[in-house]
Amino acid sequence: MKISKEVIAKGFVLSGIMNIGGTLIFSRFFTNDSIPAADPVVMSNFGLLMIVLWGLVFLSISQKYEQLNWLIGVFAIEKFIYGLNWINWISNNDLSAVFNKDQMAGIFYAVYGINDWLFFLFFLFVFIKLFKFKSA
Numbered sequence: 101m102k103i104s105k106e107v108i109a110k111g112f113v114l115s116g117i118m119n120i121g122g123t124l125i126f127s128r129f130f131t132n133d134s135i136p137a138a139d140p141v142v143m144s145n146f147g148l149l150m151i152v153l154w155g156l157v158f159l160s161i162s163q164k165y166e167q168l169n170w171l172i173g174v175f176a177i178e179k180f181i182y183g184l185n186w187i188n189w190i191s192n193n194d195l196s197a198v199f200n201k202d203q204m205a206g207i208f209y210a211v212y213g214i215n216d217w218l219f220f221l222f223f224l225f226v227f228i229k230l231f232k233f234k235s236a
Contacts, residue, residue, distance in 0.1 A: 101225075103225075103229075105166070108165065108226055109162045109163060109165065110162075111222050111226070112158050112159065112161060112162035112165055113158075113159060113162045115155070115158040115175075115219045115222070115223075116155040116156065116157075116158035116159035116160075116162070117155070117159075118155070118215055118219070119151050119152060119154050119155025119158065120152050120155035120156065120159075122208070122212070122215065123148050123151045123152050123155070124152065125204075126204050126205070126207065126208035127145075127148050127208075128204065130145045130148060130149070132202060132204055132205060134198065134201050134202035134204075134205035135148065135202075135205045135208055135209075136148070137201075138189075138193065138198050138205060138209060139189055139193075139209075142182075142185055142189075154178065158175070165226065165230075166230060169227060169230040169231055172223050172226050172227045172230065173223075173227045175219075175223040175227075176220055176223035176224040176227055179216045179217070179219045179220035179223055180216075180220050182212070182213070182216040183213055183216040183217040183220055185213075186209075186212060186213025186216060186217075187213060189209065189213075190209075190213065193209075195209055195210060
């Protein structure tokens with residue numbers, strides 16, 4: 101599959117925007133107590149702040165990603181871990197109870213893992229593409 105450098109760079113920007121914007125919007129700038137209450141370990145306000153920080157990192161390398169292949173591999177691992185955490189959370193919690201308590205928190209928990217799995221695939225694709233390019 102051939103994807104241009106510009107499209108890949110935009111993928112990093114989109115990932116950053118999703119992390120930053122999604123977290124800030126759904127957490128209501130860290131004032132929505134329902135998100136941390138539903139998963140106090142991973143989605144505490146500190147955890148949400150770290151998601152925003154990851155978003156800033158994604159944005160910061162969007163124009164230099166080609167020189168940072170191993171870092172992109174770390175991004176793929178990070179997204180994989182969040183994706184697994186989401187599957188575990190969805191499997192062991194009542195999403196409708198979160199929706200009933202707070203609709204924004206419900207939407208957050210309904211979609212954050214899908215976002216992470218999609219960007220896991222994106223980062224993995226870029227990592228493999230760059231790895232093959234540098235090996236050739």
